[in-house]
Amino acid sequence: xxxxxxxxxxxxxxxxxxxxxxxxxxxxxxxxxxxxxxxxxxxxxxxxxxxxxxxxxxxxxxxxxxxxxxxxxxxxxxxxxxxxxxxxxxxxxxxxxxxxxxxxxxxxxxxxxxxxxxxxxxxxxxxxxxxxxxxxxxxxxxxxxxxxxxxxxxxxxxxxxxxxxxxxxxxxxxxxxxxxxxxxxxxxxxxxxxxxxxxxxxxxxxxxxxxxxxxxxxxxxxxxxxxxxxxxxxxxxxxxxxxxxxxxxxxxxxxxxxxxxxxxxxxxxxxxxxxxxxxxxxxxxxxxxxxxxxxxxxxxxxxxxxxxxxxxxxxxxxxxxxxxxxxxxxxxxxxxxxxxxxxxxxxxxxxxxxxxxxxxxxxxxxxxxxxxxxxxxxxxxxxxxxxxxxxxxxxxxxxxxxxxxxxxxxxxxxxxxxxxxxxxxxxxxxxx
Ligand SMILES: *[C@@H]1O[C@H](CO)[C@@H](O)[C@H](O)[C@H]1NC(C)=O
Numbered sequence: 001x002x003x004x005x006x007x008x009x010x011x012x013x014x015x016x017x018x019x020x021x022x023x024x025x026x027x028x029x030x031x032x033x034x035x036x037x038x039x040x041x042x043x044x045x046x047x048x049x050x051x052x053x054x055x056x057x058x059x060x061x062x063x064x065x066x067x068x069x070x071x072x073x074x075x076x077x078x079x080x081x082x083x084x085x086x087x088x089x090x091x092x093x094x095x096x097x098x099x100x101x102x103x104x105x106x107x108x109x110x111x112x113x114x115x116x117x118x119x120x121x122x123x124x125x126x127x128x129x130x131x132x133x134x135x136x137x138x139x140x141x142x143x144x145x146x147x148x149x150x151x152x153x154x155x156x157x158x159x160x161x162x163x164x165x166x167x168x169x170x171x172x173x174x175x176x177x178x179x180x181x182x183x184x185x186x187x188x189x190x191x192x193x194x195x196x197x198x199x200x201x202x203x204x205x206x207x208x209x210x211x212x213x214x215x216x217x218x219x220x221x222x223x224x225x226x227x228x229x230x231x232x233x234x235x236x237x238x239x240x241x242x243x244x245x246x247x248x249x250x251x252x253x254x255x256x257x258x259x260x261x262x263x264x265x266x267x268x269x270x271x272x273x274x275x276x277x278x279x280x281x282x283x284x285x286x287x288x289x290x291x292x293x294x295x296x297x298x299x300x301x302x303x304x305x306x307x308x309x310x311x312x313x314x315x316x317x318x319x320x321x322x323x324x325x326x327x328x329x330x331x332x333x334x335x336x337x338x339x340x341x342x343x344x345x346x347x348x349x350x351x352x353x354x355x356x357x358x359x360x361x362x363x364x365x366x367x368x369x370x371x372x373x374x375x376x377x378x379x380x381x382x383x384x385x386x387x388x389x390x391x392x393x394x395x396x397x398x399x400x401x402x403x404x405x406x407x408x409x410x411x412x413x414x415x416x417x418x419x420x421x422x423x424x425x426x427x428x429x430x431x432x
Contacts, residue, residue: 163280166199216230254266279388281309284399288397303357384396
């Protein structure tokens with residue numbers, strides 16, 4: 001570096017001085033500016049990443065909805081990625097004929113990993129997805145009674161290791177599916193907002209005619225009797241009934257009619273004092289003869305509702321219910337001496353085949369497996385608190401059935417503490 005020695009500097013020295021004194025200072029300024037600029041960028045980046053990261057952590061891992069297309073229909077139903085491979089036969093427009101001697105197509109076993117207690121919801125979702133990915137392809141022989149996909153449940157096992165899935169299902173089928181597609185009036189879904197608002201991060205699916213058909217043909221391809229029954233239901237109400245049981249069996253979650261209002265978040269449905277991990281099915285009461293006589297169409301003392309049901313996937317009650325439906329359809333066709341899709345069933349036949357009377361039989365049989373002292377639905381009358389039978393939580397009348405003029409339902413315009421759902425009885429298909 002140039003030294004200040006007091007002597008008049010020579011021209012080269014002056015130039016050197018100029019260069020060494022000015023250039024480095026300009027260089028230093030530039031360096032500092034660049035440093036501050038980079039530091040600012042880095043700091044901003046850290047903060048931005050930080051808040052982004054936090055936001056991401058709060059949400060459950062987004063299950064990218066994969067779509068499965070079936071045959072020539074071209075319509076798609078989103079699945080959570082655990083879709084089964086669809087055998088070639090399932091793409092046929094024609095419903096497969098029931099033939100127990102035919103080879104059953106290959107299907108994928110659905111496995112739901114039991115999730116250890118104390119996990120966060122996001123972790124549960126993750127391990128659930130991971131568990132499902134482990135599903136293996138396996139050939140299965142045709143079998144009667146129903147050959148259910150859940151081979152990981154030992155035959156005599158009356159409960160299920162899964163949990164109630166964070167999913168909400170609603171169904172909107174057209175009364176005349178062969179007519180031109182009619183989009184529903186958005187007003188018919190005005191109460192769905194209550195479900196979305198109370199249950200953020202739940203996966204919501206509105207199932208239509210095409211989606212329902214695709215789902216049944218894809219997931220139950222190995223059971224032509226189910227596909228056949230679904231495609232030949234005598235009316236849309238019965239079809240919607242069967243579809244809800246099959247959806248909950250395959251996917252779990254909460255099914256609820258479009259004319260129901262969510263009053264409490266699903267997370268709060270299991271009362272304090274009942275171990276959450278034990279609950280695999282939640283049922284509500286629709287009718288209890290406790291404060292009045294019998295009702296014309298209601299054969300049980302107490303009837304469970306099926307306008308709202310919460311379930312872990314693969315709960316054995318759905319297999320029982322589906323077998324009951326197949327039996328009832330045969331009985332009805334036989335009684336009318338007509339093919340089932342030409343029968344005009346009575347309102348009672350609807351209730352006692354796919355509807356709440358049949359559902360009550362299936363649920364009650366399942367309850368009896370857990371409590372052999374139960375002899376009739378009358379034993380559940382006068383319930384004052386929700387009660388757990390094995391893995392089935394039975395709610396009091398106000399749970400899903402508040403605001404009715406019978407069954408000791410709270411009907412004074414107030415919302416009782418026990419109320420979880422309000423049914424508006426707006427769009428009943430029954431008895432049409
Ligand atoms: C209800 O349906 C079942 C199954 O089809 C049948 O056995 C039973 O007799 C029916 N109940 C009445 C009261 O008709």
